[in-house]
Amino acid sequence: MKRKLLFYGLLFLTLLNCKSQHYTFDELPSKQLVFGYGGGMAGTVDSYTLLENGQLFHTNSLTQQTEELEPLSKKEVTACFLKFEELALSEADFNHPGSRYYFLEEVNQNIKHKVVWGSSDHKPDKAYLEFYNEMKNHIK
Template identity: 50%
Template sequence: MLLMLLFLSCKSQQYTLDTLPNTQLIFGKGGGITGVIDTYTLLENGQLFYENSLSEEKKELKRISKKNVKILFDQLDNINLKDVDFNHPGNMYYFMKEVKGGYSHKVVWGKSDVQIDASIINLYEKLKAQLK
């Protein structure tokens, strides 16, 4: 019995889109002719969720390894996203949002004549690579 309790206590909390924790890394893209928005929500336990604004599809994707999640969240911390004031969408736009504790902060880019910091693009590309 004790062994069973220890096993259960080691298993990380499972979430749904309706019961998300206080720490999230949200990213995605939108715009174009349809205006559809694809949103991905990554949690520290490796869970990854997908939402599509047009089809209203919502689903959990394949879990990301704890090692990769730690790298991604560490990179997010190094960027200090909360200190980046950037809202320059284009016809097609990309976004990243950090939710942590009592705050959330979002940056949006895509306008061709305004460039966002390369470290944010780098993290976005790493996040997209996790989707494959």
């Protein structure tokens, strides 16, 4: 009986420690999925940073404020990061902003790869547009 009680006690403590880490925008993990848009008359940039634990941050360059948005579920985050990896941004070379532009950025360790589109002269890959729109739909 004491063994069972000890086992369940240790199991409970282990599960308590499995809670994913909560980050602040000033101290982000090395892997991030960043997307957003910018330009226009004011040149404002709105960027969103998704972390593997589901946390989602919004930053506005005009107000210089960052806010934490409603987190995504573990299932949603896993699907997003899998699709994002399939885009293989590190192999892409697409930087064609317009006066209004959109972007996807992969941050992994100290390496960043960014795809930017908006110019009417250069059309991005359809997969980038679909993924970007899917990510915008996650914002609550």
